[in-house]
Amino acid sequence: MTDWLFTLVPIYGAWIIALATYLSCLAIPMPSSFLMLAGGAFVASGDLALSSVVLGAFGGAILGDQTGYVLGRKGGNFLARGAKRGGKRRALIVRARAFLDRWGVLSVFLSRWLFSPLGPYINFLGGAGGLRWSGFTLGSLTGESVWVVLYVGLGYTFSGQIAQVAEFAGDIAGLLAGLVVTFGLGAMLLRAARRHDRRVKAKSETA
Amino acid sequence: MSFALPAFWKRHKPLLLAFVLAVATTGFFAVKLVIATVYWSDPAHRDQHIEGWMTPGYIAHSWNVPPEVIGTELGLQPGGTPKRITLDDIARERGVAVDTLIQQIEAAIAASRGRN
Numbered sequence: 001m002t003d004w005l006f007t008l009v010p011i012y013g014a015w016i017i018a019l020a021t022y023l024s025c026l027a028i029p030m031p032s033s034f035l036m037l038a039g040g041a042f043v044a045s046g047d048l049a050l051s052s053v054v055l056g057a058f059g060g061a062i063l064g065d066q067t068g069y070v071l072g073r074k075g076g077n078f079l080a081r082g083a084k085r086g087g088k089r090r091a092l093i094v095r096a097r098a099f100l101d102r103w104g105v106l107s108v109f110l111s112r113w114l115f116s117p118l119g120p121y122i123n124f125l126g127g128a129g130g131l132r133w134s135g136f137t138l139g140s141l142t143g144e145s146v147w148v149v150l151y152v153g154l155g156y157t158f159s160g161q162i163a164q165v166a167e168f169a170g171d172i173a174g175l176l177a178g179l180v181v182t183f184g185l186g187a188m189l190l191r192a193a194r195r196h197d198r199r200v201k202a203k204s205e206t207a
Numbered sequence: 208m209s210f211a212l213p214a215f216w217k218r219h220k221p222l223l224l225a226f227v228l229a230v231a232t233t234g235f236f237a238v239k240l241v242i243a244t245v246y247w248s249d250p251a252h253r254d255q256h257i258e259g260w261m262t263p264g265y266i267a268h269s270w271n272v273p274p275e276v277i278g279t280e281l282g283l284q285p286g287g288t289p290k291r292i293t294l295d296d297i298a299r300e301r302g303v304a305v306d307t308l309i310q311q312i313e314a315a316i317a318a319s320r321g322r323n
Contacts, residue, residue, distance in 0.1 A: 006258070006260035007259065007260040007293060007295055009260065010260070010261075010262050010265070010291045010293055011291060011293070013291075041265065041268070041269065042262075042265060044268055045262065045264040045265040045267070045268035045269070046264055046268075047262050047264055047265060047291050048291075159265075159268055159269055160255055160268070160269035160270065160271060161255060161269075162255070162269075163255055163256075164243075164247050167243050167247075168240070168243060168244075168247075171236050171239045171240040171243055172236075172240065174232070174235075174236035174239070175233060175236035175237055175240060178229060178232045178233030178234075178235075178236055179233055181229040181232075181233075182226070182229040182230055182233050185222065185225050185226040185229050186226060188222060189219065189222055189223065189226055192215075192218075192219050192222065193215060196212070196214075196215050196218070200212075
């Protein structure tokens with residue numbers, strides 16, 4: 001499948017890159033990083049124009065982000081209904097909303113390129129969690145710019161070694177995303193443990 | 208802290224499982240990164256394999272040889288073929304296997320590098 005996609009890069013150029021970045025913003029597995037690297041390498045070899053590769057990658061990514069956000073917003077009604085029922089889920093949603101209000105734009109920006117495996121989920125969550133559209137779009141435009149310039153630039157510079165660059169970039173992105181999720185869940189666990197301690201203590205005091 | 212308590216485990220099972228999964232994923236990528244670093248630090252692994260999706264210009268660029276080396280080997284006239292023709296296209300047009308073309312190009316690159 002990947003090989004088949006690559007044969008399309010020199011033929012359809014920007015279109016295939018745009019399609020890949022669009023779908024990858026919706027959590028559909030696509031070798032979009034590799035295709036952008038290949039696009040950059042084809043610019044270096046004179047087969048493709050820089051402007052078309054950059055515009056294709058950027059256009060696909062921006063449209064993909066917007067689609068993910070809208071899908072999240074539509075699905076978000078479920079969450080809002082769940083929140084009305086109250087209980088544990090409500091507390092979680094309230095916390096998530098507060099987090100998005102404070103860190104939403106930064107999360108969108110960083111999850112475009114530094115923690116890119118998390119990107120599509122942030123799109124859905126941003127839409128579902130009621131992140132303002134203007135803030136989301138600001139993070140998306142700035143973050144995708146960094147992503148596109150970074151990968152097309154790397155492909156252009158290391159055009160002879162895009163397989164290596166793709167592997168390193170993928171591993172580093174996976175590692176960073178893994179670390180962020182690990183620390184986030186770790187913080188949640190720590191908080192839960194403290195709450196649990198307080199409850200146990202309170203119980204033993206009343207007994 | 209209540210991490211050791213079974214009651215805590217029971218209450219926060221999904222969160223704990225997600226945490227363990229996140230740690231495992233992070234570890235997986237850390238190991239993969241180390242393996243990739245060791246593998247690619249060997250210069251013998253660094254040249255990019257020639258594949259059917261590449262264009263003659265791309266191969267010349269990535270192997271750092273003049274484009275004419277590839278063009279002459281494949282019998283392409285400058286400006287005679289569409290610019291973005293892949294090895295797969297050339298092989299199909301001529302009814303030969305892509306692997307044959309690749310071997311031919313590799314030999315030409317080796318010869319060109321030997322001359323310099």
